[in-house]
Amino acid sequence: ETERVLLGHGSGGRLSAELIDEVLLPGLGAAAPGGPLEDAAVVTLAGSDLVLSTDAYVVDPLFFPGGDIGVLAVHGTVNDLAMRAAMPIALTVAYIVEEGLPIEDLRRVAASVGAAAVAAGVPVVTGDTKVVGKGAADRLFVITAGLGRRLPGAAPTAAGARPGDAVLISGPIGCHGITVLSTREGLGFEADVASDTRPLHRLVADMVDAGGLNLHTLRDLTRGGLASALNEIAAASKVGIEIEESALPVPEPVRAACEMLGLDPAYVANEGCLVAFVAPGAAEAVLAAMRSTPEGAEAVRIGVVHDHGPVLVRTAVGSRRVLDMLLGEQLPRIC
Amino acid sequence: ETERVLLGHGSGGRLSAELIDEVLLPGLGAAAPGGPLEDAAVVTLAGSDLVLSTDAYVVDPLFFPGGDIGVLAVHGTVNDLAMRAAMPIALTVAYIVEEGLPIEDLRRVAASVGAAAVAAGVPVVTGDTKVVGKGAADRLFVITAGLGRRLPGAAPTAAGARPGDAVLISGPIGCHGITVLSTREGLGFEADVASDTRPLHRLVADMVDAGGLNLHTLRDLTRGGLASALNEIAAASKVGIEIEESALPVPEPVRAACEMLGLDPAYVANEGCLVAFVAPGAAEAVLAAMRSTPEGAEAVRIGVVHDHGPVLVRTAVGSRRVLDMLLGEQLPRIC
Numbered sequence: 001e002t003e004r005v006l007l008g009h010g011s012g013g014r015l016s017a018e019l020i021d022e023v024l025l026p027g028l029g030a031a032a033p034g035g036p037l038e039d040a041a042v043v044t045l046a047g048s049d050l051v052l053s054t055d056a057y058v059v060d061p062l063f064f065p066g067g068d069i070g071v072l073a074v075h076g077t078v079n080d081l082a083m084r085a086a087m088p089i090a091l092t093v094a095y096i097v098e099e100g101l102p103i104e105d106l107r108r109v110a111a112s113v114g115a116a117a118v119a120a121g122v123p124v125v126t127g128d129t130k131v132v133g134k135g136a137a138d139r140l141f142v143i144t145a146g147l148g149r150r151l152p153g154a155a156p157t158a159a160g161a162r163p164g165d166a167v168l169i170s171g172p173i174g175c176h177g178i179t180v181l182s183t184r185e186g187l188g189f190e191a192d193v194a195s196d197t198r199p200l201h202r203l204v205a206d207m208v209d210a211g212g213l214n215l216h217t218l219r220d221l222t223r224g225g226l227a228s229a230l231n232e233i234a235a236a237s238k239v240g241i242e243i244e245e246s247a248l249p250v251p252e253p254v255r256a257a258c259e260m261l262g263l264d265p266a267y268v269a270n271e272g273c274l275v276a277f278v279a280p281g282a283a284e285a286v287l288a289a290m291r292s293t294p295e296g297a298e299a300v301r302i303g304v305v306h307d308h309g310p311v312l313v314r315t316a317v318g319s320r321r322v323l324d325m326l327l328g329e330q331l332p333r334i335c
Numbered sequence: 336e337t338e339r340v341l342l343g344h345g346s347g348g349r350l351s352a353e354l355i356d357e358v359l360l361p362g363l364g365a366a367a368p369g370g371p372l373e374d375a376a377v378v379t380l381a382g383s384d385l386v387l388s389t390d391a392y393v394v395d396p397l398f399f400p401g402g403d404i405g406v407l408a409v410h411g412t413v414n415d416l417a418m419r420a421a422m423p424i425a426l427t428v429a430y431i432v433e434e435g436l437p438i439e440d441l442r443r444v445a446a447s448v449g450a451a452a453v454a455a456g457v458p459v460v461t462g463d464t465k466v467v468g469k470g471a472a473d474r475l476f477v478i479t480a481g482l483g484r485r486l487p488g489a490a491p492t493a494a495g496a497r498p499g500d501a502v503l504i505s506g507p508i509g510c511h512g513i514t515v516l517s518t519r520e521g522l523g524f525e526a527d528v529a530s531d532t533r534p535l536h537r538l539v540a541d542m543v544d545a546g547g548l549n550l551h552t553l554r555d556l557t558r559g560g561l562a563s564a565l566n567e568i569a570a571a572s573k574v575g576i577e578i579e580e581s582a583l584p585v586p587e588p589v590r591a592a593c594e595m596l597g598l599d600p601a602y603v604a605n606e607g608c609l610v611a612f613v614a615p616g617a618a619e620a621v622l623a624a625m626r627s628t629p630e631g632a633e634a635v636r637i638g639v640v641h642d643h644g645p646v647l648v649r650t651a652v653g654s655r656r657v658l659d660m661l662l663g664e665q666l667p668r669i670c
């Protein structure tokens with residue numbers, strides 16, 4: 001039987017990682033000499049550390065409370081640059097449009113891209129626009145790439161977490177995923193919750209000021225939610241992680257929606273939230289710096305790094321459970 | 336009635352230009368402070384001219400004689416960088432995959448991306464993979480972005496053509512478009528012709544050596560073919576252009592296919608062919624440099640720039656006709 005791509009291969013979970021590690025990376029071969037790629041890559045040129053990143057956006061619906069596909073596409077790429085402590089210099093934007101899309105929708109998305117880029121302080125310098133026939137795409141896909149420059153004195157990487165590091169989170173989780181799902185399915189939760197999409201580079205700049213090289217790892221929580229991000233970091237850094245369930249900031253509407261839908265908020269997507277792994281001596285200073293920014297006003301410490309073991313959650317009653325990586329899709333087309 | 340996106344809006348012709356100028360660029364607003372964007376944008380950083388470019392690939396079929404969607408995605412972005420006299424430093428690649436695509440197809444495309452990148456001497460430094468449900472995309476779309484560095488002593492731009500400039504072309508036209516169309520429709524011409532997809536940056540490096548700042552404009556001939564490229568350059572440079580029909584290198588199988596299909600080879604897509612606008616005193620030296628490379632072995636002079644007027648073709652019998660920009664689509668999903 002022919003092996004085929006499944007929806008779960010796009011989840012950001014275990015199937016995604018398998019597809020990348022067993023199909024896409026081996027395909028690249030010598031074109032990716034360093035092995036597994038990071039979400040944003042450092043390219044050293046004439047003494048300045050440049051950073052490149054790309055993401056494709058296929059969110060359904062195109063418009064939802066708190067944002068739209070254009071805003072996501074700008075913030076997502078700005079944020080993947082920021083996770084390498086890079087400030088954005090320039091963005092590119094490509095559209096794949098299905099024939100028949102109302103021009104007004106495209107106009108709204110382009111205006112969102114423009115407004116989000118201006119707000120993030122980064123120009124859009126070049127673009128591309130392709131149109132495919134009816135039924136060959138679902139309305140509109142937006143793909144951004146970004147060039148950034150790394151701040152001096154910081155070098156966070158997915159492989160940088162160390163035993164003893166404090167695990168900090170910049171704000172509440174689950175808002176984006178619940179908003180998109182609820183809007184798509186008409187569940188009504190979107191009256192009480194909106195996407196958290198926002199650029200995180202200014203927050204990161206303040207964290208770098210406070211923490212410098214003590215900022216070991218930064219990661220924005222996207223498709224696979226907090227659980228996938230923690231598992232990816234644990235694997236890349238070869239460490240264990242322990243999280244306090246009671247410390248996790250889950251807004252009440254997200255908690256209610258997750259209960260009704262049978263979802264775990266730790267797996268729900270976010271678009272404006274990061275985790276930071278920080279050397280213990282610098283954790284308080286970094287947390288204070290985060291709390292003094294609008295994006296990090298609700299930042300809290302949620303856990304600690306162990307020298308080995310799985311990603312564990314300690315519940316309120318003191319028991320521990322493993323917070324595993326999902327195999328496949330929790331919610332398709334969430335970003 | 337709702338205005339809607341038409342297939343022709345993706346043609347690279349007049350409708351494409353209208354969509355970009357009237358919808359997409361006004362949307363970007365202050366995020367695109369310099370007005371119309373170029374295919375690759377120069378970003379000045381710490382004294383070195385960096386260049387960024389992006390293109391989305393939606394070609395149908397995915398595989399065809401001479402290449403596939405992965406090869407195109409690498410060459411297309413390398414070539415848009417090269418048109419600004421930039422050598423590629425790093426690429427990003429994003430896939431949008433339709434659920435159900437055979438994994439083997441994805442493996443082949445990833446291997447093509449890898450092999451093409453290695454052959455062009457550029458690493459793929461980061462990527463993204465999204466999956467959408469059956470019917471929400473047509474098999475596979477590939478989106479690349481590229482970072483390059485401009486060679487010193489060259490600054491070609493679409494607005495740089497000057498009256499008196501020689502118009503040079505690097506090789507035969509029409510092969511890519513006829514190959515893809517014929518493969519898709521099962522017309523049989525693909526037995527005699529293959530896509531011309533190839534990287535052009537090494538050719539450009541030799542041209543820069545020979546011509547330097549006398550290289551006023553470089554343009555690769557993609558979707559809209561030679562005719563669209565010449566019209567875009569004429570508009571951006573505010574000049575007229577006159578081409579000798581008899582000088583146009585049209586391979587015999589392309590000529591035969593175009594006659595049977597009622598196509599004009601000047602509008603058929605290419606993926607490995609460029610036009611150069613060169614100050615008259617440097618034209619012979621640049622042409623000689625082109626001819627000494629594999630990519631430019633069949634380079635010829637095809638015309639001259641006038642100080643105003645349309646893009647004209649002088650036919651063998653001495654009459655002149657206007658080579659206009661097509662309104663919409665000649666061949667959809669050709670790249």
Ligand SMILES: Nc1ncnc2c1ncn2[C@@H]1O[C@H](COP(=O)(O)OP(=O)(O)OP(=O)(O)O)[C@@H](O)[C@H]1O
Pocket residue numbers: 012020024025036037038039040054055076080222223224335428429430460461462463464
């Ligand atoms: N097609 C690909 N080829 C090579 N590497 C890839 C490909 N797609 C993804 N990757 C790599 O896999 C890792 C995980 O990518 P992923 O897209 O899940 O991260 P992300 O961009 O932070 O998340 P999201 O896309 O949800 O915003 C990244 O380091 C990325 O560079």
Ligand SMILES: Nc1ncnc2c1ncn2[C@@H]1O[C@H](COP(=O)(O)OP(=O)(O)OP(=O)(O)O)[C@@H](O)[C@H]1O
Pocket residue numbers: 093094095125126127128129347355359360371372373374375389390411415557558559670
């Ligand atoms: N969505 C967009 N927003 C802003 N500018 C755009 C957009 N799409 C295209 N452009 C600009 O329009 C111009 C023409 O783009 P086009 O894609 O036709 O050029 P190309 O990449 O050389 O051709 P091809 O895509 O056929 O390879 C470019 O300068 C590009 O930057």
Ligand SMILES: [Mg+2]
Pocket residue numbers: 039055076077080222
């Ligand atoms: Mg991302």
Ligand SMILES: [Mg+2]
Pocket residue numbers: 039079080083219220221222
């Ligand atoms: Mg990320």
Ligand SMILES: [Mg+2]
Pocket residue numbers: 127128129374389390391
């Ligand atoms: Mg393009």
Ligand SMILES: [Mg+2]
Pocket residue numbers: 374390411412415557
């Ligand atoms: Mg191009």
Ligand SMILES: [Mg+2]
Pocket residue numbers: 374414415418554555556557
């Ligand atoms: Mg081009």
Ligand SMILES: [Mg+2]
Pocket residue numbers: 039054055056462463464
């Ligand atoms: Mg990604």
